[in-house]
Amino acid sequence: xxxxxxxxxxxxxxxxxxxxxxxxxxxxxxxxxxxxxxxxxxxxxxxxxxxxxxxxxxxxxxxxxxxxxxxxxxxxxxxxxxxxxxxxxxxxxxxxxxxxxxxxxxxxxxxxxxxxxxxxxxxxxxxxxxxxxxxxxxxxxxxxxxxxxxxxxxxxxxxxxxxxxxxxxxxxxxxxxxxxxxxxxxxxxxxxxxxxxxxxxxxxxxxxxxxxxxxxxxxxxxxxxxxxxxxxxxxxxxxxxxxxxxxxxxxxxxxxxx
Amino acid sequence: xxxxxxxxxxxxxxxxxxxxxxxxxxxxxxxxxxxxxxxxxxxxxxxxxxxxxxxxxxxxxxxxxxxxxxxxxxxxxxxxxxxxxxxxxxxxxxxxxxxxxxxxxxxxxxxxxxxxxxxxxxxxxxxxxxxxxxxxxxxxxxxxxxxxxxxxxxxxxxxxxxxxxxxxxxxxxxxxxxxxxxxxxxxxxxxxxxxxxxxxxxxxxxxxxxxxxxxxxxxxxxxxxxxxxxxxxxxxxxxxxxxxxxxxxxxxxxxxxxxxxxxxxxxxxxxxxxxxxxxxxxxxxxxxx
Amino acid sequence: xxxxxxxxxxxxxxxxxxxxxxxxxxxxxxxxxxxxxxxxxxxxxxxxxxxxxxxxxxxxxxxxxxxxxxxxxxxxxxxxxxxxxxxxxxxxxxxxxxxxxxxxxxxxxxxxxxxxxxxxxxxxxxxxxxxxxxxxxxxxxxxxxxxxxxxxxxxxxxxxxxxxxxxxxxxxxxxxxxxxxxxxxxxxxxxxxxxxxxxxxxxxxxxxxxxxxxxxxxxxxxxxxxxxxxxxxxxxxxxxxxxxxxxxxxxxxxxxxxxxxxxxxxxxxxxxxxxxxxxxxxxxxxxxxxxxxxxxxxxxxxxxxxxxxxxxxxxx
Numbered sequence: 001x002x003x004x005x006x007x008x009x010x011x012x013x014x015x016x017x018x019x020x021x022x023x024x025x026x027x028x029x030x031x032x033x034x035x036x037x038x039x040x041x042x043x044x045x046x047x048x049x050x051x052x053x054x055x056x057x058x059x060x061x062x063x064x065x066x067x068x069x070x071x072x073x074x075x076x077x078x079x080x081x082x083x084x085x086x087x088x089x090x091x092x093x094x095x096x097x098x099x100x101x102x103x104x105x106x107x108x109x110x111x112x113x114x115x116x117x118x119x120x121x122x123x124x125x126x127x128x129x130x131x132x133x134x135x136x137x138x139x140x141x142x143x144x145x146x147x148x149x150x151x152x153x154x155x156x157x158x159x160x161x162x163x164x165x166x167x168x169x170x171x172x173x174x175x176x177x178x179x180x181x182x183x184x185x186x187x188x189x190x191x192x193x194x195x196x197x198x199x200x201x202x203x204x205x206x207x208x209x210x211x212x213x214x215x216x217x218x219x220x221x222x223x224x225x226x227x228x229x230x231x232x233x234x235x236x237x238x239x240x241x242x243x244x245x246x247x248x249x250x251x252x253x254x255x256x257x258x
Numbered sequence: 259x260x261x262x263x264x265x266x267x268x269x270x271x272x273x274x275x276x277x278x279x280x281x282x283x284x285x286x287x288x289x290x291x292x293x294x295x296x297x298x299x300x301x302x303x304x305x306x307x308x309x310x311x312x313x314x315x316x317x318x319x320x321x322x323x324x325x326x327x328x329x330x331x332x333x334x335x336x337x338x339x340x341x342x343x344x345x346x347x348x349x350x351x352x353x354x355x356x357x358x359x360x361x362x363x364x365x366x367x368x369x370x371x372x373x374x375x376x377x378x379x380x381x382x383x384x385x386x387x388x389x390x391x392x393x394x395x396x397x398x399x400x401x402x403x404x405x406x407x408x409x410x411x412x413x414x415x416x417x418x419x420x421x422x423x424x425x426x427x428x429x430x431x432x433x434x435x436x437x438x439x440x441x442x443x444x445x446x447x448x449x450x451x452x453x454x455x456x457x458x459x460x461x462x463x464x465x466x467x468x469x470x471x472x473x474x475x476x477x478x479x480x481x482x483x484x485x486x487x488x489x490x491x492x493x494x495x496x497x498x499x500x501x502x503x504x505x506x507x508x509x510x511x512x513x514x515x516x517x518x519x520x521x522x523x524x525x526x527x528x529x530x531x532x533x534x535x536x537x538x539x540x541x542x543x544x545x546x547x
Numbered sequence: 548x549x550x551x552x553x554x555x556x557x558x559x560x561x562x563x564x565x566x567x568x569x570x571x572x573x574x575x576x577x578x579x580x581x582x583x584x585x586x587x588x589x590x591x592x593x594x595x596x597x598x599x600x601x602x603x604x605x606x607x608x609x610x611x612x613x614x615x616x617x618x619x620x621x622x623x624x625x626x627x628x629x630x631x632x633x634x635x636x637x638x639x640x641x642x643x644x645x646x647x648x649x650x651x652x653x654x655x656x657x658x659x660x661x662x663x664x665x666x667x668x669x670x671x672x673x674x675x676x677x678x679x680x681x682x683x684x685x686x687x688x689x690x691x692x693x694x695x696x697x698x699x700x701x702x703x704x705x706x707x708x709x710x711x712x713x714x715x716x717x718x719x720x721x722x723x724x725x726x727x728x729x730x731x732x733x734x735x736x737x738x739x740x741x742x743x744x745x746x747x748x749x750x751x752x753x754x755x756x757x758x759x760x761x762x763x764x765x766x767x768x769x770x771x772x773x774x775x776x777x778x779x780x781x782x783x784x785x786x787x788x789x790x791x792x793x794x795x796x797x798x799x800x801x802x803x804x805x806x807x808x809x810x811x812x813x814x815x816x817x818x819x820x821x822x823x824x825x826x827x828x829x830x831x832x833x834x835x836x837x838x839x840x841x842x843x844x845x846x847x848x849x850x851x852x853x854x855x856x857x858x859x860x861x862x863x
Binding site: 049051070071072073074075076080081083087088089090091092096099100101103104106108110113114115116120124163167 | 714717718720721723724725726728729732735736737739740741742743744754796
């Protein structure tokens with residue numbers, strides 16, 4: 001088991017966003033969390049990437065306690081993430097955005113940077129090579145030196161994912177990876193996500209509202225409602241769970257049908 | 259001696275509180291800290307001085323007249339300079355208000371020169387003794403003006419339509435807009451009111467500091483200290499903060515060193531920001547991911 | 548990158564040939580030396596504010612600490628010049644680190660207020676601490692024997708400035724520079740990408756203070772006299788205006804801004820109030836109409852020309 005949440009509760013003021021949640025994500029799977037807005041999904045990701053600390057419960061990754069880690073140490077331990085509304089560095093180039101994703105693995109010192117030592121140059125070159133590999137994978141090479149803010153949203157979403165995987169994480173947290181994308185782009189991204197699992201061995205925990213994507217690529221699904229997990233299982237199990245249909249799928253069934 | 263210091267401190271502190279109130283009003287409604295607030299107050303004090311000496315108007319007439327000008331001036335500054343950067347990065351907004359700070363200070367120097375001049379008190383000098391403490395009639399005047407203004411503000415916010423609109427805008431601009439509140443005109447009026455508050459502070463403190471383009475340098479930073487101590491989002495906080503700063507400064511001047519009183523106030527600002535950025539009465543601002 | 552290199556090459560040739568051009572006139576060399584010192588300070592501030600997004604309204608205080616460190620080490624301890632220069636940088640960097648610590652928790656307006664308070668406090672403390680600083684009367688410092696003339700110290704200053712420019716450009720290009728800009732753009736994403744935001748913010752303050760401290764040391768030697776008044780709020784604001792007018796997040800912009808705003812006071816100071824009015828107006832107009840500063844005009848034209856040339860060569 002790669003990631004385990006035990007009895008996690010998060011509350012803000014009097015409001016309980018996540019209530020006594022248990023979750024287990026095995027290595028090599030695409031795990032989706034679905035549920036209506038305000039069900040506490042993003043809060044879970046924010047706890048795993050350590051922006052929030054739950055009031056009670058445990059989170060462990062590869063058997064290690066994650067809650068003792070500081071936010072900026074999470075990436076080095078093998079967990080990376082994308083953001084719902086792409087938190088890219090908008091005035092930086094695509095290449096530089098990706099390179100920031102390699103930050104923890106670039107070890108050359110301040111002085112070695114300032115004096116541009118040979119070691120620093122080699123490290124930079126190597127990092128750029130890795131970045132270009134990612135750009136190749138995403139078919140974004142021609143955008144390498146453009147500022148991110150000048151690119152369309154669909155491409156920004158891909159860069160956001162690219163920046164998250166450049167450090168070769170074990171676990172990738174995706175917060176609505178296809179939100180705001182058209183059908184074509186969604187299809188492309190679905191392919192990409194499965195490739196990340198199959199070729200790079202990255203385990204994926206994602207939140208998504210697009211039911212066709214979720215039902216197509218997920219190995220396992222958890223359904224949340226009002227901070228509680230109301231169901232969990234394979235695609236078919238979840239689809240046939242009366243509780244889920246009542247609480248959630250019922251209202252979007254028309255969507256799924258089309 | 260302590261009692262005397264406290265009375266003096268409270269009088270000065272009331273004026274810091276007024277200036278701080280102006281800062282907070284703007285910050286609450288439009289999320290801008292107006293670093294030019296003190297210099298705007300200085301200009302208004304000069305205008306009042308011109309009414310007094312050149313046109314020879316009576317004190318209270320020139321006082322009120324310059325407050326009318328303050329209101330218009332504050333609104334004009336918002337319209338002309340702040341409106342265009344309303345959606346710009348915070349850095350640009352800060353830099354813009356510092357640009358205004360420099361221009362106002364420079365223009366005042368060009369027009370009125372840098373020689374400090376005396377400024378008359380509101381009322382003919384008279385003082386009372388009570389258990390060994392001397393209190394001047396002007397200090398009483400300052401207390402009365404501050405108290406009336408504070409009460410006025412309280413009623414204004416609670417019971418008038420504009421007050422309600424200002425409160426709503428300070429809570430949530432988007433929602434306020436949806437509710438049909440003209441947010442821009444609220445911003446403009448807030449700047450006008452804030453300039454009036456600064457102007458009152460300037461005119462009442464000028465007899466102590468003397469009048470010159472640098473007069474509000476120290477007062478301005480003490481208004482910041484008051485606002486920060488009070489949490490920068492709370493109107494009662496500004497008042498408590500202002501009074502505390504006034505007394506604190508008086509005590510330092512009395513018991514430590516009068517030359518170092520400002521340094522202690524600066525240190526206090528840094529300390530409060532470092533230890534408790536939300537001040538005494540401020541609300542906690544949570545970062546949203 | 549190429550444009551920047553050419554611009555800097557051009558500037559350095561001009562600076563090195565300048566004393567010949569003005570016939571070693573001491574006034575013109577004085578103004579040029581002042582410009583170079585302010586350029587170092589502007590670049591340091593731009594590293595912090597333009598690139599790193601952390602505003603500092605009290606940067607003249609760092610200049611003051613650098614200058615006074617040099618003066619005090621020379622006069623009280625008799626330390627030699629080659630030791631004073633780096634030490635002034637290091638001591639200022641330590642103060643920068645301490646100021647950077649609270650900055651970690653503050654952002655935007657509140658950082659501006661904190662640094663403003665710092666910038667106001669330092670000159671007042673120096674005024675009061677007469678035993679060490681000479682108070683209002685100030686301190687006199689002689690130039691080091693190796694560069695005892697104005698011209699030779701001017702050349703020394705120029706060389707140091709070029710080295711600092713090179714160092715800052717290198718820093719900005721690498722991992723540290725990227726992390727600084729990343730913090731400016733999104734602290735949340737930077738943190739998620741493993742940047743220790745608190746540490747890097749204090750680091751930015753320290754680096755910026757270090758170079759400003761060096762500028763302060765050069766200032767003390769070059770001008771030969773320092774008093775607390777030389778480092779008041781106006782200087783902080785003028786240096787802020789330099790980077791805004793020249794161009795935030797641009798090294799060549801900092802140099803351009805430093806040039807313009809070193810020249811203007813030389814003329815405008817004769818009329819009280821004019822320098823500050825002109826500088827303030829420049830700040831306001833830049834923010835309103837040219838937020839990327841004057842340098843954006845140059846770079847824009849250059850870029851357009853380049854693409855035009857490309858098209859021409861394609862057609863040809």
